[in-house]
Every structure is written in structure tokens, then in C-alpha cells.
Amino acid sequence: MNQYGSFDQIRDLQQFARSNTSCAFFAITWRIRPLPNQRSLVIWDLNRQRLVRIHIDDGHARWERWTGATRRAVIADDPGDGYDYASYTNGSGPAGLSRAARTFVHSNARGVFDIGL
Numbered sequence: 001m002n003q004y005g006s007f008d009q010i011r012d013l014q015q016f017a018r019s020n021t022s023c024a025f026f027a028i029t030w031r032i033r034p035l036p037n038q039r040s041l042v043i044w045d046l047n048r049q050r051l052v053r054i055h056i057d058d059g060h061a062r063w064e065r066w067t068g069a070t071r072r073a074v075i076a077d078d079p080g081d082g083y084d085y086a087s088y089t090n091g092s093g094p095a096g097l098s099r100a101a102r103t104f105v106h107s108n109a110r111g112v113f114d115i116g117l
Contacts, residue, residue: 004030009042009053010079016044017074025104029112041113044069045101051085052095054116061116063095064088 009028016026027043038057044050051069055062068086077084095116097105102117 003032004040006082007079010074010077010083013042013044013051013074014077014079017071021071025101027105027108029109039112041105041109041116043097043101043105044074045098046071047100048098049073050098051083052097052101054095054113056113056116059115060092061094061113062090062092063116064090065095 012028013026016023020026024047025043025045027041029039029041031039038055040056041052041054043052043054045052049067049069051066051074053064064083066083066085066088073085093116097117105113105117
């Protein structure tokens, strides 16, 4: 089974951070093929310096949230040891995204991640 783990996620966030300076949000979505009911999302809110990873599996949402995700911190992060930002929390149900972040997700993946926003 192919995975799209933290190493790959951080590498892609770093590529975005180095190449784009004008966006307020950046999001990555993926699905692991053998798990047809699981979908995942990482959304980086650059203005709030918050990174959220959401997994939706069989109608249930679980999430992880980091603060302190500045452009500089993302570029400096070592993909080999996972996400390293100021604070970490996790939970299930809605992840508590800002209104602007929810609007961004809705406009790009309507209905897919609603339960986790």
C-alpha cells in the first residue's frame, strides 16, 4: 500500500512555501487506494500560521492541528522527523477551521471534508 506520509506532506509544503508568496491557504488532499472510504486533507492557513491534517474514514473525522506554522518554520522543518511546530493538539469531529479556511475547502472539495471542518 502506497502511503503519503508526513515526509511527503512536509516536502510538498516546503516546495509550495519556496515558490509562492501570495496565497493565504495551501491544501493537499489524498486517498490511499486500498482504503476506499478514507480521505485526507492537510490545509495550511498562512495568515493564522496554523496547519491542520484531517482524516475522514467511514463518516468519522479525526484531526491534528499545529500552530506556529510560519513560512520560515515550514521551510526549515526536517521532513524526516515529522511536523515540528509550536503546539500540537488532536481530536475527533470538527477540526475548528477558521471561516475563511472552511470556505476555501468548500470551494475546492465541496462535501468531501465537511464532517471534519
